[in-house]
Amino acid sequence: MLNRRWWDAAVIAASLVTALAMSVGLTDAAAREIAVAIGAILLFAVAYAFVARPGLADRRPWRLPVFAGLAAVALATGCSVQPFFAIFQAIAYPLVWVLAARRRPAIIGSAVVALGVFVGVSLFAGILAGGDGVLGAVGAAVASAAFGFAFAVAFGLWISSIVEYGEERARLVAELTTAQGEVESLSRDRGAAAERERLSRDVHDTLAQTLAGLAILAERAGRQLADERTDAAADTIATVERLSRDALEEARAIVSRTAAVPSDAALGDAVDRLLSRFRAETGLTIDLELRLDSDGVLGRESQLVMLRCLQESLANVRKHAAATRVRVLVSAGPSGGAVLEVVDDGGGFDPAARRDGFGLEGMAERVALAGGEFEISSRPGVGTTLVVRLPGTTSTSEVTG
Template identity: 55%
Template structure:
């Protein structure tokens, strides 16, 4: 919609063009009629400047519409009565009536008033006759029909624009709400990830520290000084591990090494559980043919650590078999089988371990399965999909496992993965 300045320019230019054409191209029969016609143009311009202009944009005073309509109707009627060419004044009167009226009802009603005024002026300006009545009626009917059609069309466009503006505002508000929800979701996911990290690293190490400390205290009370010293040395090492793990959670800066470091990390992790557990642990890596993506290494190490911890704490197993397979395309399988007491998989667990592993594997796009029967051992299987590659043949990281996870484990893999 045009602003006040836009309408100022239009009214000024069109009025000047009508006045010039009236004087030089289509002059009335007498100079008096020319003067009356010019006065009608002046009346219209003054009415616009004093009344109509301030009603172009809201807020609009209620009295301005009928006042301007009256002035415009009088100017158009007097002008059309003085000179037939003055019917051109309708080109200004009709759109201004629609803009200032600001509704379909007022636009149509105002257009009818302008058309009726022009009809009266054109029909009786040179004296009533059949020809003047026909000419005035034809002009009024066609101009009124055109004005109503254009006015309704423009009103529809204006309403469509307002509707789009409203929808855009609603969309913007919805996007803002979605962004807020995404931030909340991201914060929740980060809290869950930190919970898994703490459970898989510090919590397990500190739990082992408590166990070894209790053992050292019991051995000391029983006079087993050599055994107590050995246990104290183990406590010291586990405490150092806890310190390294806490630093890893904070640092998250080192890059994850490739396959050789992963294999060494797996062996060190198993060796740790061999030293401090009673079960015999066998490692089978004959199926390793390709390289693992660094995020896949993180997932498998976490799951292996949690599985061996569960075996040590709950299974009472005598033998554990760990099998790692890595395909040429990067697909990986981790299987941990024990001959322990087993459990009922249909019963919900009270711990975070299995559920944390399941969520971690799901985030990596893999599959997680636990098969167990009371008294017949447990088999835990983790399957990770092949590593995708981009157009240049470079491995694309698993998007659902964050780089922070990988960085933390990289620091850990330099020392001890447990």
Template identity: 55%
Template sequence: MVNRRGWDIAILGAGIIVAVFAVLIYDEGTPGEQAVSIGSVAAVVLAYLLLARHEIGEDPPTWRVPVFIVAVSVAVGIGVSVNPFLAMLQTIIYPLVWMITANNRQAIVGSALPALAILVGFAAGEDFSAGGWASGLVTAGFSLLFAVVFGLWIASIADSAEERGRLLAELTSAQDAVQALSRDRGAAQERERMAREIHDTLAQTLAGLVLIAERAGGQYRSGKADAAMQSIATVEAVAREALAEARALVARTAAVPAEAAFDAALERLVERFRAEAGLQIDLDSALDADVDRDAQVVMLRCVQEALANVRKHADAARASVRVAAMEGTVVLQVIDDGRGFDPLAPRSGFGLDGMAERIALAGGALDIQARPGGGTALRVTLPTSSAAHPAVEPA
């Protein structure tokens, strides 16, 4: 916003200086001529206070603008006719005209009127002689040219600043929109991650609890108390594991055993499925220490999902799990002798699709070889380091 107080000080100060110097320099003039000089300066200052000052700001110009231009033109023309030094009033008239007019065209026309008045004033002071016209033309012409050039330059700077402000506002708005989209996308990714986590941890564990509990009930009804007690002990152990998984999810950590040794965690996972499903599962794991934790987490999740599918769908008697690192990759194979399925047939479950998405996020590949009645072979290949890929399970 334009500071009117600053303009007040500038106009009043310039008016006083011009009036003082006009009287001192033109001391040969009659008292009446000096009074006209002072009156001309006062008229310009008064026109500013009554008219132009109200137009300074961001509101559209009103009737005061043309009245102000006419008033100061008459005042400066009369003043110059008795004292040529009053042409210095141009230094405050032109900036005011450019400040209060609506556009460049109005500012140029508004500046031309005071310049014409000064030209006539010079000519009148010299009794409209050729010399008077020449002096007026030089003074008014050069002043008007300077005012127009300088005004257009300042106006272009102001327009550029306004355009930059508009672009900055648009950029800020666009950034806000991008941030909102990023937050929405992050929330969606987090929901997907949590869905995978719940499916791969709590859902799998609870499904195992249901099977073990059903088996314990059947054993109890058959009079196999010892076997039922052993199954109940397994239920307790699996329930404690589910509790640990839930706590890990709440803490936003990987819901896997905390031990650094991948082989120990894998052995415990396989042993749980042996107890839950009564499967014979062969395990062969030879993983290098260079395989980072992200790849280990993905491998454990894939083993968990694959064995869960064997338990629920394959009706298999035997399965094997093989994990090995080779040439910058880690390879997982899970093979069963169950009834198989058609990998290309539509699926309603979330397990295999979630596994494929998890593997893809880690930069790996999933291959499933299966046919109805012929068992299933699942192969997962992952890079041994996540340095070239985003973290699979962000904190």
């Protein structure tokens, strides 16, 4: 609609067709009438070139009334001597709607153009009819102008609705694009936060626990050396060396986002190593009961959840329980489900009381992500029982820890 070349071609074509029609005798026009019609063509061309054409890119408010007025004068003048001049309606009406910023000014501008057509056709028909035929000529002029006006308004409103729909759609698309960008940004932030939480859990459940054990063993070795128990100190230092290597493996596993245990380790072997390390660090009596179905296949991520929870529960026993004995049950069935139970004879605590720390909450969140159940029962003076139940692989998908 705003391509100037198309409008230029339309105005030139209408001007040439009208001038050619009068010059080759397609219309019965005298020389004076031809001159008037050519003057009307020039007036319309001037109105287009200096008012309407620049308005295709610069819709200043004054352009619409000026162009509508000049076009009406040109149409009235041209149609008064040659009805064929009404062809310029096909250009004047669309230009009025293009120049208008709103529908109401466009309708008013179309009415002005229609008035010019009415005046021109009335003058021409009235002059030819004369006398009693004037009323009939006026009626014909009204019909001609009204038809052109009605068609222009209907077509203009239809085009305007399409344009408004397109603009609304473009606005909605822009808003949707913005919203999608915001959602994408929030998703990245959420993913980054989830990754930070995962790394926090891994560091807390692996490196932090191992380093805490190293600190305890280092203090023990210092006391043994101070008491000149060199053999015991050497054993403790050997344990420190072994734990340091384990910590290095755990760090590498976290970096590569794999389980912090050797890739070929079965659950039972990993539990044995973990309990052996804990016995060496604390001197506690730990009873282990393994019920692993040889036909069952426990997923690696489920193994990781079990080991992390066992590691954290033993760390809590060491730090808070003041226990002398711990019983650990690890079972896995043929369906892939697993149960971990850790029972200590320590001082216990109130599970409903507010707690500082990340351990129990981290375990509960890890188990929930795996689709399992986390239970803890305790009260002051009677010890603590922690139970983790993981579903089989057929009932839930494993979630990476």
